[in-house]
Amino acid sequence: xxxxxxxxxxxxxxxxxxxxxxxxxxxxxxxxxxxxxxxxxxxxxxxxxxxxxxxxxxxxxxxxxxxxxxxxxxxxxxxxxxxxxxxxxxxxxxxxxxxxxxxxxxxxxxxxxxxxxxxxxxxxxxxxxxxxxxxxxxxxxxxxxxxxxxxxxxxxxxxxxxxxxxxxxxxxxxxxxxxxxxxxxxxxxxxxxxxxxxxxxxxxxxxxxxxxxxxxxxxxxxxxxxxxxxxxxxxxxxxxxxxxxxxxxxxxxxxxxxxxxxxxxxxxxxxxxxxxxxxxxxxxxxxxxxxxxxxxxxx
Numbered sequence: 001x002x003x004x005x006x007x008x009x010x011x012x013x014x015x016x017x018x019x020x021x022x023x024x025x026x027x028x029x030x031x032x033x034x035x036x037x038x039x040x041x042x043x044x045x046x047x048x049x050x051x052x053x054x055x056x057x058x059x060x061x062x063x064x065x066x067x068x069x070x071x072x073x074x075x076x077x078x079x080x081x082x083x084x085x086x087x088x089x090x091x092x093x094x095x096x097x098x099x100x101x102x103x104x105x106x107x108x109x110x111x112x113x114x115x116x117x118x119x120x121x122x123x124x125x126x127x128x129x130x131x132x133x134x135x136x137x138x139x140x141x142x143x144x145x146x147x148x149x150x151x152x153x154x155x156x157x158x159x160x161x162x163x164x165x166x167x168x169x170x171x172x173x174x175x176x177x178x179x180x181x182x183x184x185x186x187x188x189x190x191x192x193x194x195x196x197x198x199x200x201x202x203x204x205x206x207x208x209x210x211x212x213x214x215x216x217x218x219x220x221x222x223x224x225x226x227x228x229x230x231x232x233x234x235x236x237x238x239x240x241x242x243x244x245x246x247x248x249x250x251x252x253x254x255x256x257x258x259x260x261x262x263x264x265x266x267x268x269x270x271x272x273x274x275x276x277x278x279x280x281x282x283x284x285x286x287x288x289x290x291x292x293x294x295x296x297x298x299x
Contacts, residue, residue: 043067043267047260050267066268069261076272078228079235084276086149086231087213094154094209095202102160103190106167107176124157130222137223148223149213149231156212159205166201167194211277236269 037057042050046061054060070076104110105117133152142148171194179189195202217233224230230238 039267039270043264043271045264047257047264050264051260065261066264067272069265070268070272073239075227075230075235075239076232079230079232082230083214083232086146087210087276089146090150090154090213091206091210093150094156094159095205097155098159098163098205099195099198099202100190101155102163103167103194105160105164106171108173120157120160134222143223144225144229146229149216149219152219156209159208163201163205166198170197170201207281210280214273214277232273236273239265239269 034057038055041057041059042055043066044062044064045055045059046063047065049055049060105113107113137143137148137152142151175193176189179193184193215233217231217237220229220231220234221237224234
């Protein structure tokens with residue numbers, strides 16, 4: 001219904017529906033935000049307040065003891081450095097392989113692209129398992145080396161599909177034909193034309209791969225044996241286990257104190273391990289949104 005000034009007047013049913021939507025979204029926001037606020041509040045509270053359950057929203061007995069204990073641990077600093085190196089190296093390798101694999105699949109004149117698409121889609125449905133993967137890494141001589149973290153999962157099928165769709169809808173065939181008429185090679189066209197036009201999708205791929213690698217610990221736990229190579233996530237796991245078991249030969253009071261500190265460190269470690277992703281995401285957000293939406297609607 002339109003009013004006299006040309007604006008659309010909402011009906012009562014529309015207002016009720018919008019009110020219900022706002023209520024639902026508000027409840028959903030609270031459900032999502034509460035655990036995050038609780039973790040941050042617990043990380044800057046005293047060990048006694050955390051263990052006794054006094055913290056439920058805001059910090060109680062402000063304390064940085066958990067962070068001090070975390071950063072005084074040389075293993076955490078080493079794990080932080082390793083995780084940064086693994087994340088940067090893995091992201092560069094993964095984005096490079098994804099782009100050079102996805103771009104040819106987006107071109108109409110690429111012979112055999114249907115076969116390759118079916119081949120990579122099959123890998124989404126069937127997985128050889130952990131033992132074959134371990135044997136492959138072992139036979140390639142990558143066991144207990146950084147390459148065991150960087151190479152085995154360097155490409156993801158879902159990211160290839162996203163990149164292929166972007167290239168298909170955003171790089172017109174007329175542009176490719178024009179470059180061929182000017183004598184531009186495929187590699188030069190990819191480097192000088194496609195990549196500058198593909199900053200949004202490259203940012204999306206980089207963010208996806210970086211977050212995956214930063215949060216990953218299972219591959220390191222399986223393939224790495226040398227502690228100097230452990231990433232941050234694996235170091236945090238080892239610290240929590242050590243903190244929980246270190247009180248076996250101590251008196252009850254000291255054991256209780258160590259247990260309280262271990263509980264506090266859990267929250268401090270979660271915050272510390274999340275900081276790099278929280279710092280990176282705001283800079284990549286505009287590219288992330290644009291890259292995910294570009295190519296989804298054609299025309």
